[in-house]
Amino acid sequence: MIKTLLFDFGGVFLELDKAATKKHLQNYFPKGLPTAIQALHHQYEKGEISTDAFIQRHLKESQALTEHKFINAWNAMLGDLPEHRMHFLKELSANGKYKLILLSNTNELHIEWVRANLASFDEFRACFDKFYLSYAIGRRKPDADIFQFVVNENGSKPEETLFIDDTMEHTLTAEKMGFNIWHLNEQKQDVTDLFSIKNDIL
Numbered sequence: 001m002i003k004t005l006l007f008d009f010g011g012v013f014l015e016l017d018k019a020a021t022k023k024h025l026q027n028y029f030p031k032g033l034p035t036a037i038q039a040l041h042h043q044y045e046k047g048e049i050s051t052d053a054f055i056q057r058h059l060k061e062s063q064a065l066t067e068h069k070f071i072n073a074w075n076a077m078l079g080d081l082p083e084h085r086m087h088f089l090k091e092l093s094a095n096g097k098y099k100l101i102l103l104s105n106t107n108e109l110h111i112e113w114v115r116a117n118l119a120s121f122d123e124f125r126a127c128f129d130k131f132y133l134s135y136a137i138g139r140r141k142p143d144a145d146i147f148q149f150v151v152n153e154n155g156s157k158p159e160e161t162l163f164i165d166d167t168m169e170h171t172l173t174a175e176k177m178g179f180n181i182w183h184l185n186e187q188k189q190d191v192t193d194l195f196s197i198k199n200d201i202l
Helices: 020-026 035-045 051-061 067-074 083-095 108-117 121-126 144-154 168-176 191-197
Strands: 004-007 099-104 130-133 161-165 180-183
Touching: 020 067, 035 051, 051 067, 051 108, 067 108, 083 099, 083 121, 083 191, 099 144, 130 144, 144 168, 161 168, 168 180
Parallel strands: 004 099, 004 161, 099 130, 161 180
Antiparallel strands: none
């Protein structure tokens, strides 16, 4: 019996253009991002380096890049929170049948953009019983320790939890740990399809 719904954010609720940031950064790094810079992205997502240090490290590698241009490029992937998904989540929260948890690989610059640009963000966040962002808890998917963190924090059981994420690598780790999973294909599916696609366990 499923008691907890564990949701990703971007690509599940928030619209993403995953190629946009890479495309924008290519204007300043035509040969591609240096390997050392790429390694910083995971560190930043786990809150291991400050936003200022993260920005300055990119600026050091490209004379054409300014702080403003970098922030715009970095946030280029972020899109809207569609109203029909917000309505679905509010109904799910009001129903009270499931504990709702958000678990997202999100960095500080991205969440600052979301707070500034999405009028419904506070209402969205309030729908969840727990709201975990990778940079704030020092862990990121698909590492197993982030899923164990959720279990330990909430006293939940993987077999009683359904994890919904648009990245297969993330769902594979969760599945190995005993979670029920839905690898959501955002090209063909929507989170609002949850009860039709997972009606066998919900």
